[in-house]
Amino acid sequence: MIKKIMICDDDEGILDITGLLLESYGYQVLLEPNSTLLLPRIALEKPDLLLIDIWMPQMMGDEIVRILRRNQETSHLPVIMFSASRESKRIASEAGANDYIAKPFSIEDLNDKIMALG
Amino acid sequence: MRQIDDNKFSFSTRTHNDELTALLTALNATKAGVVITDCLQPDYPIVYCNKAFETLSGYSRNEVIGHNCRFLQGNDDNQDQRTRIREALSAGRNCTLEIRNYKKDGTLFWNELHLSPIKDKKGKVVHYVGVQNDVTRQKLADQQLRIEKLKVEKQLAEQQSSLTEDENFLTKLMETLNDSVLILAENLTVTKVNTAFLNTFHIAEDEILHRNFFEVDNGRWDVMGLRSLMDHLTTKKKNIQNYLIEDVPTRIGNKILRFSANFYKHQGRYSLILTINDITELREVERRKDDFLSVASHELKTPLTTITASLQLVQRMLHPETDIRLKETLNKTKTYVDRLENLITDLLDASRIKTGEIELTRQAFDLDAMIKHVADTLKKTYPEYTLSINGFASNYYLGDQLRLEQVLLHLLKNAIKFSPKGSTIHIYLSRLSDFIKVAITDYGLGVDFQYQKKIFETFYRVDDIQKQYPGIGIGLYVSNQIIKKHGGTLWVESSIGEGATFSFTLPLKRNNHDKENYDM
Numbered sequence: 001m002i003k004k005i006m007i008c009d010d011d012e013g014i015l016d017i018t019g020l021l022l023e024s025y026g027y028q029v030l031l032e033p034n035s036t037l038l039l040p041r042i043a044l045e046k047p048d049l050l051l052i053d054i055w056m057p058q059m060m061g062d063e064i065v066r067i068l069r070r071n072q073e074t075s076h077l078p079v080i081m082f083s084a085s086r087e088s089k090r091i092a093s094e095a096g097a098n099d100y101i102a103k104p105f106s107i108e109d110l111n112d113k114i115m116a117l118g
Numbered sequence: 119m120r121q122i123d124d125n126k127f128s129f130s131t132r133t134h135n136d137e138l139t140a141l142l143t144a145l146n147a148t149k150a151g152v153v154i155t156d157c158l159q160p161d162y163p164i165v166y167c168n169k170a171f172e173t174l175s176g177y178s179r180n181e182v183i184g185h186n187c188r189f190l191q192g193n194d195d196n197q198d199q200r201t202r203i204r205e206a207l208s209a210g211r212n213c214t215l216e217i218r219n220y221k222k223d224g225t226l227f228w229n230e231l232h233l234s235p236i237k238d239k240k241g242k243v244v245h246y247v248g249v250q251n252d253v254t255r256q257k258l259a260d261q262q263l264r265i266e267k268l269k270v271e272k273q274l275a276e277q278q279s280s281l282t283e284d285e286n287f288l289t290k291l292m293e294t295l296n297d298s299v300l301i302l303a304e305n306l307t308v309t310k311v312n313t314a315f316l317n318t319f320h321i322a323e324d325e326i327l328h329r330n331f332f333e334v335d336n337g338r339w340d341v342m343g344l345r346s347l348m349d350h351l352t353t354k355k356k357n358i359q360n361y362l363i364e365d366v367p368t369r370i371g372n373k374i375l376r377f378s379a380n381f382y383k384h385q386g387r388y389s390l391i392l393t394i395n396d397i398t399e400l401r402e403v404e405r406r407k408d409d410f411l412s413v414a415s416h417e418l419k420t421p422l423t424t425i426t427a428s429l430q431l432v433q434r435m436l437h438p439e440t441d442i443r444l445k446e447t448l449n450k451t452k453t454y455v456d457r458l459e460n461l462i463t464d465l466l467d468a469s470r471i472k473t474g475e476i477e478l479t480r481q482a483f484d485l486d487a488m489i490k491h492v493a494d495t496l497k498k499t500y501p502e503y504t505l506s507i508n509g510f511a512s513n514y515y516l517g518d519q520l521r522l523e524q525v526l527l528h529l530l531k532n533a534i535k536f537s538p539k540g541s542t543i544h545i546y547l548s549r550l551s552d553f554i555k556v557a558i559t560d561y562g563l564g565v566d567f568q569y570q571k572k573i574f575e576t577f578y579r580v581d582d583i584q585k586q587y588p589g590i591g592i593g594l595y596v597s598n599q600i601i602k603k604h605g606g607t608l609w610v611e612s613s614i615g616e617g618a619t620f621s622f623t624l625p626l627k628r629n630n631h632d633k634e635n636y637d638m
Binding site for chain 2: 011013014017018020021024055083084085089090103104105106107108109
């Protein structure tokens with residue numbers, strides 16, 4: 001059962017609104033705009049799911065997912081990657097994400113994907 | 119004519135002895151025809167002819183004695199040789215010549231004639247001896263030889279002139295081209311080079327002409343990719359188009375070169391016409407454009423994501439008793455934002471397809487499930503339409519799932535767009551031989567026959583439709599290109615006012631349709 005979702009996106013507008021949307025579905029939401037701070041936060045907060053952007057300035061989303069997958073504690077953490085570019089689906093799947101959703105997304109579709117990983 | 123005893127020939131009554139008889143017998147035994155004329159008689163009559171002369175001319179002795187020799191010339195009495203004979207006779211000189219003579223039966227023969235005067239003690243010419251040989255065969259052979267020689271010379275001259283013309287034409291043609299062109303002999307010696315090549319690669323003509331291709335520029339061009347291309351060309355003798363070799367270390371730096379080669383055979387020898395394009399800069403421009411498109415797509419869609427998400431949030435935050443007009447306004451805004459997103463996607467796709475940059479991924483997926491998923495998603499968005507799926511295509515397809523989803527979404531959205539509310543859209547799935555077929559039938563406006571091909575062109579819009587249903591006319595173009603890239607076809611069958619069926623096929627075996635870098 002997924003309750004706590006960590007969202008990481010360098011665009012704070014998307015970060016805030018997505019957070020609010022997911023909250024409206026009853027999830028507990030944690031926001032992180034700085035990808036370099038994400039790994040320690042995940043270790044600390046232990047979310048049930050990570051929703052992460054691919055193209056970020058400091059550290060790319062797929063790089064973070066690869067690190068998560070190599071780490072025993074986080075190797076099974078459900079990850080959904082999202083991106084504004086259509087070709088990113090392949091990047092997500094190669095990095096080891098469980099699912100991918102293209103921006104802009106419909107909150108219903110996103111929720112369906114979250115529930116499917118629950 | 120006088121009767122002459124066969125064995126006792128006599129010139130005249132003036133001379134006659136045994137020695138003469140012996141000589142005359144000998145004359146009779148030679149193969150050359152011999153006649154003797156009497157120059158003291160008017161018109162130089164023949165007073166003697168031997169057997170060989172009879173055989174040669176076909177005339178019997180009886181028929182010639184007393185006649186002037188000219189009867190041998192028949193009607194052909196306008197020959198220059200006659201003048202020479204006359205001159206020799208009047209000067210009392212020897213004379214040798216070849217003259218056209220005619221046998222008794224009219225057959226032409228070439229007579230090699232030697233005339234010698236016989237003079238008396240006072241030096242006066244009393245007789246002429248004519249020795250004759252039939253040289254017709256030799257003459258004809260010579261003549262034939264001359265004719266053949268002339269023919270050959272003429273042909274050579276013609277070929278030479280046509281070769282020169284070809285050569286000039288070829289040079290002009292090569293100089294007209296902006297592409298670098300080399301002509302190589304079978305052993306890869308450069309026989310011709312155009313200025314474009316010399317200018318592009320900063321090589322002087324004498325550095326390349328009549329040298330082996332791989333010796334050019336101190337062997338710089340002798341790289342593995344090019345060597346294997348040339349080996350392939352010279353062994354297989356097959357033409358190639360657009361063969362790319364990266365990192366060719368030319369004098370002007372490492373270049374990406376595009377080669378095309380055509381063979382031609384002339385006089386049993388092969389030559390190779392090689393055209394070379396330096397596409398290094400083009401590649402760089404393409405790469406920059408590609409980067410730009412990626413960035414543009416990302417930058418345009420990021421704010422759109424926030425807008426979409428905000429709208430969805432506001433919709434969720436609305437109180438059940440909120441004014442219906444506000445709800446409708448928000449729905450409309452959402453519709454327009456969706457349309458904007460589709461437009462951005464289509465425009466970027468179209469510009470990529472135009473430059474051939476859309477690359478398909480090939481992954482196995484469940485096609486039937488994908489179609490069901492797309493239909494289910496649309497049912498949620500357009501609850502007033504019924505989408506019915508009939509049949510099965512394949513639960514395993516190797517292709518670009520996202521792109522095919524895009525096609526399906528486009529065709530279904532079109533069907534919905536042009537159909538009356540409450541109507542049904544049918545999706546028929548089937549497998550035909552080694553092809554999958556997907557057909558989408560609506561009962562909407564339909565497409566007039568005259569537009570049925572044009573609607574697959576970029577930015578094509580049917581005018582009347584444009585006013586009622588806005589759009590930029592890219593979706594079908596993009597869809598068609600995606601299906602084509604999968605090796606299938608997309609088409610429409612429709613009658614105006616009776617709806618339309620858009621169908622596409624996809625081959626299950628793709629290997630034959632995969633385009634190789636070059637076709638060898």
